[in-house]
Amino acid sequence: xxxxxxxxxxxxxxxxxxxxxxxxxxxxxxxxxxxxxxxxxxxxxxxxxxxxxxxxxxxxxxxxxxxxxxxxxxxxxxxxxxxxxxxxxxxxxxxxxxxxxxxxxxxxxxxxxxxxxxxxxxxxxxxxxxxxxxxxxxxxxxxxxxxxxxxxxxxxxxxxxxxxxxxxxxxxxxxxxxxxxxxxxxxxxxxxxxxxxxxxxxxxxxx
Amino acid sequence: xxxxxxxxxxxxxxxxxxxxxxxxxxxxxxxxxxxxxxxxxxxxxxxxxxxxxxxxxxxxxxxxxxxxxxxxxxxxxxxxxxxxxxxxxxxxxxxxxxxxxxxxxxxxxxxxxxxxxxxxxxxxxxxxxxxxxxxxxxxxxxxxxxxxxxxxxxxxxxxxxxxxxxxxxxxxxxxxxxxxxxxxxxxxxxxxxxxxxxxxxxxxxxxxxxxxxxxxxxxxxxxxxxxxxxxxxxxxxxxxxxxxxxxxxxxxxxxxxxxxxxxxxxxxxxxxxxxxxxxxxxxxxxxxxxxxxxxxxxxxxxxxxxxxxxxxxxxxxxxxxxxxxxxxxxxxxxxxxxxxxxxxxxxxxxxxxxxxxxxxxxxxxxxxxxxxxxxxxxxxxxxxxxxxxxxxxxxxxxxxxxxxxxxxxxxxxxxxxxxxxxxxxxxxxxxxxxxxxxxxxxxxxxxxxxxxxxxxxxxxxxxxxxxxxxxxxxxxxxxxxxxxxxxxxxxxxxxxxxxxxxxxxxxxxxxxxxxxxxxxxxxxxxxxxxxxxxxx
Numbered sequence: 001x002x003x004x005x006x007x008x009x010x011x012x013x014x015x016x017x018x019x020x021x022x023x024x025x026x027x028x029x030x031x032x033x034x035x036x037x038x039x040x041x042x043x044x045x046x047x048x049x050x051x052x053x054x055x056x057x058x059x060x061x062x063x064x065x066x067x068x069x070x071x072x073x074x075x076x077x078x079x080x081x082x083x084x085x086x087x088x089x090x091x092x093x094x095x096x097x098x099x100x101x102x103x104x105x106x107x108x109x110x111x112x113x114x115x116x117x118x119x120x121x122x123x124x125x126x127x128x129x130x131x132x133x134x135x136x137x138x139x140x141x142x143x144x145x146x147x148x149x150x151x152x153x154x155x156x157x158x159x160x161x162x163x164x165x166x167x168x169x170x171x172x173x174x175x176x177x178x179x180x181x182x183x184x185x186x187x188x189x190x191x192x193x194x195x196x197x198x199x200x201x202x203x204x205x206x207x
Numbered sequence: 208x209x210x211x212x213x214x215x216x217x218x219x220x221x222x223x224x225x226x227x228x229x230x231x232x233x234x235x236x237x238x239x240x241x242x243x244x245x246x247x248x249x250x251x252x253x254x255x256x257x258x259x260x261x262x263x264x265x266x267x268x269x270x271x272x273x274x275x276x277x278x279x280x281x282x283x284x285x286x287x288x289x290x291x292x293x294x295x296x297x298x299x300x301x302x303x304x305x306x307x308x309x310x311x312x313x314x315x316x317x318x319x320x321x322x323x324x325x326x327x328x329x330x331x332x333x334x335x336x337x338x339x340x341x342x343x344x345x346x347x348x349x350x351x352x353x354x355x356x357x358x359x360x361x362x363x364x365x366x367x368x369x370x371x372x373x374x375x376x377x378x379x380x381x382x383x384x385x386x387x388x389x390x391x392x393x394x395x396x397x398x399x400x401x402x403x404x405x406x407x408x409x410x411x412x413x414x415x416x417x418x419x420x421x422x423x424x425x426x427x428x429x430x431x432x433x434x435x436x437x438x439x440x441x442x443x444x445x446x447x448x449x450x451x452x453x454x455x456x457x458x459x460x461x462x463x464x465x466x467x468x469x470x471x472x473x474x475x476x477x478x479x480x481x482x483x484x485x486x487x488x489x490x491x492x493x494x495x496x497x498x499x500x501x502x503x504x505x506x507x508x509x510x511x512x513x514x515x516x517x518x519x520x521x522x523x524x525x526x527x528x529x530x531x532x533x534x535x536x537x538x539x540x541x542x543x544x545x546x547x548x549x550x551x552x553x554x555x556x557x558x559x560x561x562x563x564x565x566x567x568x569x570x571x572x573x574x575x576x577x578x579x580x581x582x583x584x585x586x587x588x589x590x591x592x593x594x595x596x597x598x599x600x601x602x603x604x605x606x607x608x609x610x611x612x613x614x615x616x617x618x619x620x621x622x623x624x625x626x627x628x629x630x631x632x633x634x635x636x637x638x639x640x641x642x643x644x645x646x647x648x649x650x651x652x653x654x655x656x657x658x659x660x661x662x663x664x665x666x667x668x669x670x671x672x673x674x675x676x677x678x679x680x681x682x683x684x685x686x687x688x689x690x691x692x693x694x695x696x697x698x699x700x701x702x703x704x705x706x707x708x709x710x711x712x713x714x715x716x717x718x719x720x721x722x723x724x725x726x727x728x729x730x731x732x733x734x735x736x737x738x739x740x741x742x743x
Contacts, residue, residue, distance in 0.1 A: 057263050064617045148259035166221070167256040173223045188223070192214045195252065 030090055033081050041081075045074050048091065052098045058152065058164040059102040069105050073098045095169040099179055106157065151201040159194035162187055210242050211235065213249075220249045399432070403439065410443065418449070420456070427460065431648065435466075437473070448648075454492075461496070471509065478513075486519075488526065497530070514549065531571070541567040550574060597701055604672045604697045608690055614732060615673075616693065621728035622677035629720070632670075632727030639663045670725020675700030677728075 032040035052073055056066035077097075084093055152160060162180065165171045173191075177184045211219075211232055218224045219232050236243050392409045399415040401407055401422040410426035418432040420439045427443035435449040437456045444460035445452075452464055455472035462469070464481035471479070471492040478496035479486075484503040488494060492509035498517065505522040507515070514530040521538040527546035534553045541547075543566030550571035555561055558577050563569075607615045622628055639659065646656035679696025682703075704721060708714045 054260070054263055058260065062616065062620060063613070064620045145255075145259040145262070148255060149262065152256075152260070163256070164260070167253065168260040173218075173221070188214065188218050191221070192217050195217070195256075 026090060027086075030081070030084065030086075033077075034084070036078065041074075041078060044077065044081075044094075048094055049074070051091065052094060055095055055098050055164065055169050056102050058168055059099070059161055060105060065105060069098070069101050073101050076101075092170060096171055096175055096179070099165050099169050099171065099176075103161070103179055106161070147202060148198070151198055154201065155194060155197060159190060159197055162190045163194040163198075166191055210239060213245060216242065216245050217249050220246060220253055401439065428458075490526065539563075541569075543567060547571070552576070593705065597698075597705065600672055600675070600701055601694065601698060603669070604676065605690075605694060607669070607672070608693060612690075614736060615676075617735070618669075618673045618725075618728045618732040619676040619680065619693070621731045622674050622724050623681075624728075624731070628724045628727030628731060630727065631730050632723030632725065635666075635726045635730045636723055666726055666729045667722055669729065670722045671701065671704060672697065673725045673728050674721045675704050678703060 029040045029043050033044055049070065053066060053070045056069040056073075057063065060066045060069060073094075077094075080097060084090065152163065155163065162176050165176045165179065166173075171179070173184050173187050176182075177187045180187070182190075215224065215228075215232065219229055224232065232242075236246060392407055393412045395414045397415055398417045398419070399413040400417075401411070401420045401424060403421040405422035407422070407424045408426070410429065411420075411424050412429045414431040416433045418430040418435045420428060420437045420441060422439045424439075424441045424443070428437070428441045428445050428447075430445070430447045430449060430452075433450045435447045435452045437445060437454045437458060440457045440459070442459045444463060445454065445458045446463045447469075448465045450467045451470075452466040452468070453470045453472065454462065454475065455470075457474040457476075459476035461477045462471075462475060462479045462481065464479065464483055466481070466483045468485040469479075469481055469483045469487070471488045471494065473491070474493050474495070476495045479494060479498045479500060481498075481500040481502065483500065485506075486500055486502045486504070487506045488509040488511065490508040494509070494511040494513075497513035498511055498515045500516075501518045503520045505517050505519040507522070507524045507526050507528070509526045510529075511527070512529040514533070515528050516531075516533045517536070519534065519536040521540075522534050522536060523540045523542070524532065524545045524547075525542040526544070527548070529548045531549035532547050532551050532553075534555075536554075537556060538560045539553050539555060539562070541551075541563045543564040545564070545567040547567075547569045548571075550573075551563075551569050552574040553561060554576045556577065558575065561575055563573075604615070640663070643656045643659050643663065646652035646659060676693055676697040677700065679698065679700030680693070682699060683692070683696050704717070707717050710717075
């Protein structure tokens with residue numbers, strides 16, 4: 001039963017892995033998609049659905065909502081792709097769009113409230129030098145990676161969202177700050193604290 | 208020079224430190240071993256994070272995943288499409304040949320006439336006390352779920368998934384065998400007549416505007432039509448699905464009847480089971496067994512040998528009942544000539560609606576209960592039943608959550624889509640009965656329609672569970688999405704729904720809304736589950 005479930009985890013997303021499109025090819029596909037070519041849009045879907053779903057899955061708390069958000073992203077892509085100007089790599093742009101979609105979804109759930117609220121004054125200043133750093137080890141086994149993933153999924157939302165946007169979506173601090181409506185400094189602090197919390201969780205687990 | 212804080216180094220590793228500060232840090236790194244080690248460690252950590260995030264999180268971390276069908280979806284699709292096409296072609300062929308006869312137009316939901324008739328009849332029925340049987344209907348559904356619960360528990364405890372499949376296959380095979388098993392003579396025309404000197408040896412399936420039996424049918428008579436008249440003899444059962452059914456001859460078996468009206472003038476060997484608007488047993492009519500009917504109006508002038516159980520808006524008894532008479536509904540009248548061999552028990556809304564003439568003979572006790580809404584709350588039994596109902600719903604919820612975790616949670620979630628669920632739910636609530644009837648008419652689809660009916664009833668029951676769970680979750684807003692959170696939410700939601708459900712008028716509306724919402728969520732989820740992959 002478990003094996004079946006693992007197989008079925010990603011919604012048939014293996015295709016995206018299989019082929020990585022080269023620059024010029026991708027450009028032409030994007031151009032065609034911007035001209036509302038259904039085939040090109042399908043190609044983009046095939047290439048990136050896995051990455052987009054992954055981001056949504058990490059950011060939202062159920063597979064169901066992640067699927068919904070993924071669908072939304074690609075549905076809206078028909079229009080939104082017109083605004084893509086090639087200034088940043090397409091995958092990153094797409095993940096930014098997906099990140100926005102997820103934040104919208106989180107906001108909707110909280111009925112319009114801000115997803116992450118700056119609570120502490122001067123939160124960006126953290127005297128971390130005092131604590132001896134013990135970052136996560138360099139090489140991880142499959143099982144350990146799964147533990148890390150599990151720990152990330154269990155992080156509180158205000159840590160999880162920026163962490164995933166940064167290390168999965170590879171968004172810059174500024175982009176994250178813009179999406180979440182936060183100060184750049186605060187994003188840095190959140191990321192830092194998220195990692196500390198992650199270490200604490202994983203350290204706690206191995207003991 | 209003083210070392211940099213871990214956070215600054217971390218920002219540097221992320222490549223987000225301001226140019227000037229980054230340059231100073233780089234200078235410092237050249238001289239400080241400790242900071243270099245920190246830098247390496249943080250870089251490694253970032254790598255770990257990126258690598259770990261390459262794969263998707265374990266479903267266990269958030270249990271809302273939907274366990275997909277294990278078999279290859281590509282082939283699965285082909286199989287499903289093939290099966291649907293095959294079944295579809297058979298059904299279409301059938302319907303084509305059948306070409307709903309004129310006589311059944313009153314029942315054809317696609318014609319305006321049929322629709323108005325159906326709606327009129329239904330509303331008439333419910334308006335005239337037909338609702339009385341809804342409680343009992345709920346009890347039947349409850350029992351059904353108890354069985355399901357027991358079966359499910361056994362399945363769960365034994366974890367004998369392998370046993371489960373052969374069992375299912377056996378059921379299918381049995382169904383298939385039972386279908387082709389009986390000999391059947393089919394007749395279809397405007398007027399189907401078995402003449403007085405004619406004998407049909409097999410079961411007769413007759414459909415037409417008028418189905419008239421003046422001769423003898425040795426098997427069962429399955430009749431579909433505008434008017435079904437039995438003047439001769441049916442040695443088996445009479446199953447009739449008609450606007451008007453008149454039996455003035457003899458039926459030696461049982462009568463199963465779904466008609467607008469059923470008149471029994473003649474002799475019946477065994478029992479009547481019916482769901483009719485108007486049932487009349489005339490003074491010449493004689494029922495060898497008993498009667499279980501749901502009807503708008505019942506008029507009992509003849510003789511019934513055994514017990515009579517009826518859910519009726521109006522019941523007039525002037526004939527005789529051999530044993531108990533049990534009635535639930537609005538009006539009951541026993542005339543001077545009425546004779547009840549056993550106890551009389553009636554549950555009515557108002558005592559003044561029961562008229563028992565002085566001359567009426569009742570051998571046993573008289574038990575007339577007035578069903579007053581308020582009295583519910585005064586009786587401890589009521590609370591006991593509510594507790595049992597709640598426990599059963601919780602158990603069903605738990606069982607569903609254990610057996611189909613993804614589906615149940617997703618259905619709960621789908622309730623949140625509000626209007627989509629509600630709209631879809633209204634459509635399903637109204638559409639499925641039509642589909643059931645249409646499937647049933649084709650007869651070959653009778654098992655399919657029964658299964659559909661079972662699924663429909665189950666979904667109606669489960670609607671409360673999903674809406675309850677959703678409501679609970681909305682109110683409690685649990686931090687996690689664990690099973691116990693879900694169940695706690697379910698308990699809270701069900702309690703609220705139960706309490707609201709008892710508010711007069713509003714309660715009924717809320718219940719209807721809950722059923723629609725839940726059904727819609729279920730239908731939507733079913734659609735999603737059967738859909739091969741997420742589609743953009």
